[in-house]
Amino acid sequence: MPTPPTLAAGSVGSVDTQYLDLPESVRLDCGRELGPVRVAYETYGTLSALRDNVILVCHALSGDAHAAGFAKTPPESGTRDGFAAEGRDGTAGKGLGWWDGMIGPGKAFDTDRYFVVSTNILGGCRGTTGPSSIDPATGAPFGASFPVITVADMVRTQRAFLDVLGIERLAAVAGGSLGGMQAMQWAILYPDQVDAVVAIASTHALHAQGVAWNSIARDSIMRDPAWQEGQYYGTGRAPDAGMGVARMVGHITYLSGPALTDRFGRKLQFADDIRYTITEPEFEVESYLRHQAESFVKRFDANTYLYTSRALTYFDLAREHGNGSLTRALENYAARTLLIAFSSDWLYPPQASADIEEALRALGKPVEYHIIDAPYGHDCFLLEEARQTPIIQRFLQRTL
Amino acid sequence: MPTPPTLAAGSVGSVDTQYLDLPESVRLDCGRELGPVRVAYETYGTLSALRDNVILVCHALSGDAHAAGFAKTPPESGTRDGFAAEGRDGTAGKGLGWWDGMIGPGKAFDTDRYFVVSTNILGGCRGTTGPSSIDPATGAPFGASFPVITVADMVRTQRAFLDVLGIERLAAVAGGSLGGMQAMQWAILYPDQVDAVVAIASTHALHAQGVAWNSIARDSIMRDPAWQEGQYYGTGRAPDAGMGVARMVGHITYLSGPALTDRFGRKLQFADDIRYTITEPEFEVESYLRHQAESFVKRFDANTYLYTSRALTYFDLAREHGNGSLTRALENYAARTLLIAFSSDWLYPPQASADIEEALRALGKPVEYHIIDAPYGHDCFLLEEARQTPIIQRFLQRTL
Structure with a gap:
């Protein structure tokens, strides 16, 4: 029997996800209206x-609203992702929020001072x-008839949700990866309502290789016959095989090559020798990947993967708001901005953050950019809490 | 109607693949004997x-015996792979050998001087x-009952094949990627029969990320229900969906990120705007990948992909021949060695060639190592003919 987790100093404690139905439908970029919309937060x-x-x-x-603390009803597997889920810190399976190291009393996003809100995305x-x-x-699940959504649609939904809570202004919007895209999108859509943006390991537009990886992941899901053109709910079959491959691809892109070498090298499952098998894992990294795929398909919906991957691929501030120019896209932007990138992140490389910094500087907007030299790749935004924390704390102190 | 190809200066002309049945079975690393064995060459x-x-x-x-010249019976699609197949030089679909730019009169492997032999691997x-x-x-196809093979098994088969041709010594063994592994394996298994090794964009053992990519590719094939535990021949179904994904993954790992950006960037299929679709390609790189998958599954067998991928993952000179030491593995090695790596190759990175060079130098063996600064990634070994040619020519002249 596992020992119950002890609350670390600085934990927000046990939390339950709550749900709120928006009073109005949400108007989407694709032209459709979606409603009613429920938001988990x-x-x-x-x-x-x-x-x-x-x-x-x-x-x-692949995240959710459970960003910090212990889930009162622990999900089937931990919600912390990637390398983190496997536990340098042994938190897997204990229902710790995906950014628990960053949110809590005295942490980067200090809950003694701030009211931190986290929602599951549209x-x-x-x-x-x-x-x-x-x-x-x-009366049936949307499946593939769900409207195609954008990062801006996610942000509009968050705006409508905060309206219900009576919150007009944000002291800050923060996130990593797709979360950072949402943060920047907030400052563009609602320039007078956002004081500060914290965009970590993010980009203004995915590069070609990132578009390619996402495309391969989606194709892997859609090529699985169990996907059934997206209408698999209630059929007893789900595209777990295809989504498992998508997850494995994603997982490797979230890590750096050297980090993989450092952790697994060419270590064999059975140290004595190879066993001459095609079907069974021979190297530790092979069984690690299969484990990642298995635990992910238990907790995640394949169609959500498709829609979210599509949204983050579409995201392109210059195309959507600047007629091709990133600088023009940021013209009305008024928030102070903190950008953090990681030296080993090849999926959301530092250059993307440097581009944003350059555009904001050219416009005379306040921006601060840090590259953290760390080995874990894109997953650093979930792992390098100790080094992000002082940067974020200093930035937020100056903002308020 | 396409114009018939004109023979480039230096072409070996039209060729037919030939077939030879080995007189004896081949003893494999896994302990099994395989026979009769036919070799295409x-x-x-x-x-x-x-x-x-x-x-x-x-x-x-993904290559074959057709390394140079025009196939008399052109295959369904070109045998040149990767970027090359898409044609910087417009050769796709014309049945040009995969290393045609390197083999022919006056070329790197000069057929005015050398008798060049190419076989399809075991x-x-x-x-x-x-x-x-x-x-x-x-009386039925092997399918997954085919024995698990190694790079050494491929080399033993080539050895047995050359015996039939009455060829005892090799002036050189040459290849890129898995081909380079075979070349080095030759010099270890038959040290007194190989004068020179030319190993391009290769390694003594794949790094952890390379093991991971191969594992994902194989899992994608085996998770396709049409794979049917490997016994899909004659069923009217083949794991094309899964192998298509494997190919897309492979394809991206063969190219560099900057080369993809240079060629595709974020160009949309329909320049006016996005169309809000999950299922259809929106970016040019997305439809390019689907095209790569489609053309590959027409010409390649999924089980061969599995077995070959497993063999190149197992390949590990230090483990197999040096009790963990690369230097020890190369102790009996007598061939002069030319190593070429490409600066942008992240799948078979220059460091691997540097390791081999260092081990050979420590043993006082003749070795020459060149890094070519070129942008296309692993596919450079198929593309950078002009820059490899003088290096290889000089090396071979000194060898004879």
Whole structure:
């Protein structure tokens, strides 16, 4: 029997995800209206009387609203992703939030000072309306008839959700990867409502290789016959095989080559020798990948993967808001911005953050950019808490 | 109607693949014996009276015996792979050999001087005995009952094949990627029969990330229900969906990120705007990948992919021949060695060649190592003919 987790100093404690139905439908970039929309969310800390201490944290592709603390009802497997889920810190399976190291009393996003809000994104599969939700027009799950969504649609949904909570301004919007895209999108859509943006391991537009990896992941899901053109709910079959491959591809792109070598090298499953098998794992990294695939398909919906991957591939500030120019896209941007990138991140490489910094500087907007020299690749935004924390704390102190 | 190809200066002209049945079975590393074994091969140039001008070229994962010239019966699609197949030079679909730029009169492997021999590897699907061949014990295709093979098994098969041709010594063994592994394996298994090794974009053992990519590719094939535990021949179904994904993964690992950006960037299929679709390609790189997958599955057998990928993952000179030490593995090695690596190759990075150079130098063996600064990634070994040629020519002149 596992020992119950002890609360670390600085934990927000046990939390339950809550749910809220938006009073109006959401108008989407594709032209469709979606409603009713339910939003899954968690909050940590206390809203100030002036409602001026709100930080919205936005999650990445496979995250959810459970960003900090222990889930009162632990999910089937830990919600911390990637390398982190496997536990340098042994948190896997204990229901710790995906950014627990960053959110809590005295942490980077200090809940003694801030009211931190986290929502599951539109299109999600962890409580917010998405492809697995019931389409009121048919009484059946949307499946692939769910409208194609964008990062801006996710942000509009968060805006409508905060309206219900009576929150007009954000002291900061923060996130890593797709979460950082949402943060920047906030400052563009609602320039007078966002004081600060913290965009970590993110980009203004994925590079060609990133577009390719996402395309391969989606194709892997859609080529699985169990996908059934997206209408697999209730059939007893789901495209777990294809999504497992998608997850394995994603997983390797989240890590750096040297980190993989450092952790696995060419270590064999059975140290004595190879066993001459095609079907069974021979190298430790092979069984690690299979384990990652298995645990992911238990907790994630394949259609949400497709829609979210599509949204983050579409995301392109210059195309969407600047007629091809990133500088023009950021013209109305008023938030102070903190950019953090990691030296070994080849999926969201430092150059993308440097491009954003350059554009903001050219416009005379306040921006601060740090490259953290760390070996774990894109997953650093989930792992390098100790080094991100002082940077974020200093930045936020200057903002308020 | 396409214009018929004109013969480039230096072409070996039209060639037919030939077939030879080995007189004896091949004893494999796994302990099994395999026979009868048929070998598909091509030769270019003329064997000298002394039989001392033979160069064996070894192909990579998806290659075949057709290394140079025009196939008399053009295959369904070009045999040149990767970027090359898409044609910087417009050769796709014309049946040009995969290393045509390197083999021919006056070329790197000069057929005016050398008798160049190329075979399809053991386990292949282009004429040499492999999983799609008939198992004489059952009268049905081997499928997944084909024995698991190693790079050394491929080399032993080539050795037995050359015996039939009456060729004892090799002036050189040459190849890129898996082909380079075979070349080094030759010099270890038959140190007194190989004068020179040319190993390009190769390694003594794949790094952890390379092991991972291969594992994902194989899993993608085996997770396709049409794989049917490897016994799909004659069922009217083949794991094309899974192998298509494997090919897309492979393809991206063969190219560099900057080369992809240079060629595709974020160019949309329809320049006006996105169309909000999950299922259809929106970016040019997305439709390019699908095209690569489609053309590959038409010409390649999924089980051969599995077996070959497993063999190149197992390959580890230090483990197999040096009790963990690369230097010890190369102790009996007597061939002069030319190593070429490409700066942008992240799948078979220059460091691997540097390790081999260092080990050979420590043993006082003659070795020459060049890094070519070129942008295309691993595929450079198929593309950078102009820059490899003088290096190889100089090296071979000194060898004879």
